[in-house]
Amino acid sequence: MVKKKVGIIGYPLDHSLSPIFQQAAFDDLNIDLSYEAWPLQLEEIPNFMQNLRIKPILGLNVTIPYKEIVIKYLDDIHVDALSIGAVNTIVNSAGTLVGYNTDIIGFSRSLDDFIDIDTISKTALILGAGGVARAALKTLILKGFGEIVIANRTEERAKKMAIEFSQNNVNINTIDIKDNYLANISKKSSLIVNCTSVGMYGSDQSFAYLEYSDISKDSFVYDMIYNPLYTPLMKLADLAGAKFSNGLSMLINQGVESFKLWTGQEPNFDIMLESAQNQMIKNQNQ
Template identity: 35%
Template sequence: MGDHLKKVFKKNDTSSTLAAVIGSPVTHSLSPILHNAAFDFLKMKWEYVALEITERELEEVLEQMRLGGLGGLSVTMPFKTIMASLVDSCTPTAQALNAVNCVVSTEEGLIGHNTDGDGFLNGLIHDAQFDPRGKKAAVIGAGGAARAVIEALARSGVTSITVINRTLDKAESAADLAGEIGRVGTPEDIPETDLVVNATSLGMKDNSEFFPCPIELLHPNQIVADLIYHPLETPWILETKQKGINSYNGVSMLLFQAVEAFTLWTGKEAPISVMQGAITQELTERTYK
């Protein structure tokens, strides 16, 4: 085990329960802010840290978790897929996505979960009182985030999911996650849908001038969700708002994937508004400073 990991696990051997996010790069992760705000508010003796690790160190981190040295583990890029093969078992969602973002230690061993898709859906229910039953959804993008959203929407009661993506074979594979209600489409299908999700990186800093779809295809009877949270409002989201469309950024997906992880690890209800306040403050500072 690398010296940096030894130090972290040794320092925390009894005084508090350690939880961590592992990834590379991971220094800018917002997960410590979300979880530490919740631990502090509930006066729990837990500490959540970001651990920059290499692939070779994954097994050692899991061994620490098996030995009780880690109470919770979040997984981010580039380890979500490999983690699905390292845990003892996966939930059906993590298995379908072949991606794990949260590991839970149980008597049955280490269980790999994926809370991203339910995080998206619970965020939309929270923010927009969205009722998915009977609705038609369009998802633009077919990467990891899009796949998680599609898999969750497919379980939610929507009646169709149209996947629109630059690379066609990825769109097909993502649409397959939705079974019979999934299909590949084009931007021209967007006006017929009730929910439009941007799950591409169009709108982030290097791509900020590009829109995932033309604003003319959107109308005020739709709900528009952008998974991007940095910047807090992409130019596309700002324009949808000017057109009177109910639109939402990706903060709630980030928040609610953490809310689910928190409860899985601690068995406690997460203090949602405290976590929301902490993340909004941090993102506002990062966006506007």
């Protein structure tokens, strides 16, 4: 009997933690599934998605840069994914492919673990305008943030995103991420969310867009990056006396929801988190 699989597609996937913590969760519940990483080039996506329908693959996680591209290969898309135009989880139900986005609930739960949303002024700065930024923006709107600024290298992309998510009860503005006025916006923001890849493992370990003096000690800084665990932006927040977090908690929380969609079972969050942390430590010691 062929063993059933789930996996992740994206590129690159060298440092993806999903195979580690998802496999740990399967093993913990004695679920006979293997989780694999499939680093695909763009031209490989069409054939892979077509073949997915007939292969013993229960589903996928989708990461950078394919969260938006895969949508056209799906048969149906859940309202959360539809609302932000990005899919990070696919369920293969007897050849029918359904797309979901668990980043919204993952980010929401992670934020709730760190800050009491009701006690802060609901002003936010989002750095970046990709798939993760879209999930972050949707989450903040749902949480009642009234003033949100999106900063991106290509401001036109940020403007398009702002128009898409425009609502009567929220004021969404945009700025070029290299604009000097970004510092002023940052100082006034109760929440700063980095959705760019700046500071990611293997890249320049500095944060080009902000100085520590641009961060208020009363702000909370959330860096979606989790590798390294202590990111360049977190260092700036630390110097500023602000509270901060990396994106590992969000990664695990969204992974929990993906797991439930594939299996119908509730995984052990702590086992997933511990296995991911252990792998991070192992990677850093190599």
